[in-house]
Amino acid sequence: AQTVTQSQPEMSVQEAETVTLSCTYDTSESDYYLFWYKQPPSRQMILVIRQEAYKQQNATENRFSVNFQKAAKSFSLKISDSQLGDAAMYFCAYRSATGGGADGLTFGKGTHLIIQP
Amino acid sequence: DTAVSQTPKYLVTQMGNDKSIKCEQNLGHDTMYWYKQDSKKFLKIMFSYNNKELIINETVPNRFSPKSPDKAHLNLHINSLELGDSAVYFCASSQDRGERGYTFGSGTRLTVV
Numbered sequence: 001a002q003t004v005t006q007s008q009p010e011m012s013v014q015e016a017e018t019v020t021l022s023c024t025y026d027t028s029e030s031d032y033y034l035f036w037y038k039q040p041p042s043r044q045m046i047l048v049i050r051q052e053a054y055k056q057q058n059a060t061e062n063r064f065s066v067n068f069q070k071a072a073k074s075f076s077l078k079i080s081d082s083q084l085g086d087a088a089m090y091f092c093a094y095r096s097a098t099g100g101g102a103d104g105l106t107f108g109k110g111t112h113l114i115i116q117p
Numbered sequence: 118d119t120a121v122s123q124t125p126k127y128l129v130t131q132m133g134n135d136k137s138i139k140c141e142q143n144l145g146h147d148t149m150y151w152y153k154q155d156s157k158k159f160l161k162i163m164f165s166y167n168n169k170e171l172i173i174n175e176t177v178p179n180r181f182s183p184k185s186p187d188k189a190h191l192n193l194h195i196n197s198l199e200l201g202d203s204a205v206y207f208c209a210s211s212q213d214r215g216e217r218g219y220t221f222g223s224g225t226r227l228t229v230v
Contacts, residue, residue, distance in 0.1 A: 035218055035219075037221075042223070043224045043226075044221065044223050044224075045207060045209075045221035046221075047218040047219070050217065050218050052216070095215055095216075097214070104150055104152075104162030104173055105152075105162065105215070105219060107159070107161070109158070109159055110158050
């Protein structure tokens with residue numbers, strides 16, 4: 001079974017600075033998908049960014065980018081120019097690309113990101 | 118025009134009761150899911166339904182039963198509620214195998230007293 005590990009329970013960054021959230025995963029598969037989700041205090045789960053394992057190019061979405069290291073099974077999220085609205089729980093998630101039907105997401109335990117004004 | 122909607126948002130009930138949480142998606146997605154988020158914020162999948170067929174049934178108590186009247190709805194019914202069932206329950210949906218990600222509802226906070 002796949003596991004996802006987020007080793008930073010909490011991170012703090014000054015507004016306008018850059019922060020990197022760590023995520024590692026364990027899998028024996030070669031094809032899969034990785035995601036970062038944001039959960040603000042409103043409780044809503046919001047997709048931030050996704051990465052396909054077969055693509056070497058790191059995904060970017062505006063101020064959000066990932067550093068995907070497939071051999072190291074690492075998938076970190078970099079947030080540039082941090083804003084107060086970025087304060088939230090961030091979850092790393094894994095999804096298998098194989099299997100006989102729909103698969104669910106396996107989540108890490110989350111990182112609580114605090115933005116200091 | 119909420120994409121995935123859950124009702125109710127909050128549910129407080131006594132031990133031993135039976136309750137249901139409703140979920141509807143208007144995205145035309147093929148698959149719907151139920152996730153449980155515990156008090157430590159850990160999210161774990163409970164069920165998924167694809168074309169009205171149960172695909173995943175994780176090791177959850179059989180007091181929990183998903184019911185899907187059609188492709189756009191996946192309700193969660195819980196019998197004989199226990200204190201340990203207190204959590205936030207999220208409904209989600211995805212197109213095909215979810216390669217593009219999952220869309221989540223806003224969650225239902227269930228409190229069993």
